[in-house]
Amino acid sequence: MTDPILKIDHVSKRFTRMPGLAERWVGKLTGGGKPVVVHALSDVSLEVTKREVLGIVGESGCGKSTLGRVVAGIYAPSDGSVTLHGKPIAREHGGNVDKLTTQVQMIHQDPFASLNPRMKVGETLAEGPRHHKIIPANQVRERMRELLEKVGLEGAYADRLPHQFSGGQRQRVAIARALAMEPEVLVLDEAVASLDVSIQAQVLNLFMDLRRDLGLTALFISHDLSVVRHVCDRVAIMYLGRLVELAPADELYAEPKHPYTQALFASVPTVGTGKGRFEAIKGEIPSPIDPPPGCAFHPRCPFAGPRCRAEVPRLTGAGTARTVACHLNDGGVEMKTEAAA
Numbered sequence: 062m063t064d065p066i067l068k069i070d071h072v073s074k075r076f077t078r079m080p081g082l083a084e085r086w087v088g089k090l091t092g093g094g095k096p097v098v099v100h101a102l103s104d105v106s107l108e109v110t111k112r113e114v115l116g117i118v119g120e121s122g123c124g125k126s127t128l129g130r131v132v133a134g135i136y137a138p139s140d141g142s143v144t145l146h147g148k149p150i151a152r153e154h155g156g157n158v159d160k161l162t163t164q165v166q167m168i169h170q171d172p173f174a175s176l177n178p179r180m181k182v183g184e185t186l187a188e189g190p191r192h193h194k195i196i197p198a199n200q201v202r203e204r205m206r207e208l209l210e211k212v213g214l215e216g217a218y219a220d221r222l223p224h225q226f227s228g229g230q231r232q233r234v235a236i237a238r239a240l241a242m243e244p245e246v247l248v249l250d251e252a253v254a255s256l257d258v259s260i261q262a263q264v265l266n267l268f269m270d271l272r273r274d275l276g277l278t279a280l281f282i283s284h285d286l287s288v289v290r291h292v293c294d295r296v297a298i299m300y301l302g303r304l305v306e307l308a309p310a311d312e313l314y315a316e317p318k319h320p321y322t323q324a325l326f327a328s329v330p331t332v333g334t335g336k337g338r339f340e341a342i343k344g345e346i347p348s349p350i351d352p353p354p355g356c357a358f359h360p361r362c363p364f365a366g367p368r369c370r371a372e373v374p375r376l377t378g379a380g381t382a383r384t385v386a387c388h389l390n391d392g393g394v395e396m397k398t399e400a401a402a
């Protein structure tokens with residue numbers, strides 16, 4: 062196996078939310094109103110090799126976007142580290158985050174919100190390369206036109222404003238802006254989720270072509286299992302800030318092993334149950350402010366036993382290249398007795 066270039070090593074991310082004025086007043090009466098800690102990521106470790114596309118999948122609130130932002134250097138981890146070729150991607154000091162590399166770039170879901178509405182897209186594309194002196198100043202304009210052509214737009218569109226593009230074209234501009242920094246790693250956060258299905262296919266095909274031509278490595282964050290299947294080499298399933306299953310895409314789609322992955326697959330039309338029925342995952346995703354003890358999925362899991370309510374399952378091997386965090390995979394869901402331990 063090729064050495065990983067991107068390492069996410071035991072990363073946790075917590076956000077502290079201070080109570081508002083009204084909450085503080087109520088808190089004076091009730092004894093509450095204290096800062097709350099949101100556990101967005103808990104002890105996540107992943108490695109990504111060059112040219113690999115790793116899918117990150119889970120329900121809304123599972124921490125996948127936070128993980129993308131930590132990898133992109135927008136957030137610094139609370140614990141653990143994220144490194145590219147052994148060097149940290151970001152550093153936090155005094156409450157500010159310094160991004161230490163331009164080699165990781167992020168593409169967001171909403172291209173309109175991420176583009177300056179008053180700036181011509183040619184200028185938007187040129188901003189980063191100019192600031193970081195990635196391209197000689199006298200070549201920037203020509204390079205930006207070439208980049209627009211590379212993503213399937215006309216070079217002359219450099220003089221247009223974002224509102225003069227369709228949604229699919231704007232996402233192509235967002236891809237061009239990321240590529241303008243000549244990154245080694247792209248983080249795509251629900252990058253096609255806001256597009257019509259036919260436009261999604263065009264943008265995904267563009268991404269696949271660019272991946273092949275430029276040798277890109279990518280984290281592909283999505284809730285859409287059918288899209289992930291077409292794009293990703295391996296897939297990581299997340300639940301309430303933790304990694305619960307990691308496997309090559311073919312293996313995962315052939316046989317999901319973690320009960321949450323099974324429930325996720327059964328709940329979407331792309332994979333189905335084989336009987337034309339789709340089963341909604343029972344119960345609500347718990348609050349990341351007060352995650353359940355033991356396995357975070359136990360309140361919704363049909364296989365939960367006493368051990369699941371007491372002990373956090375660790376990721377353990379379940380096949381040649383697959384790991385699963387479930388007690389069904391590491392000795393069973395019943396509490397171990399003294400003799401059995």
Ligand code: SF4
Binds near residue numbers: 321356362365387
């Ligand atoms: Fe279900 Fe227990 Fe496995 Fe968690 S550890 S997924 S509760 S069987």
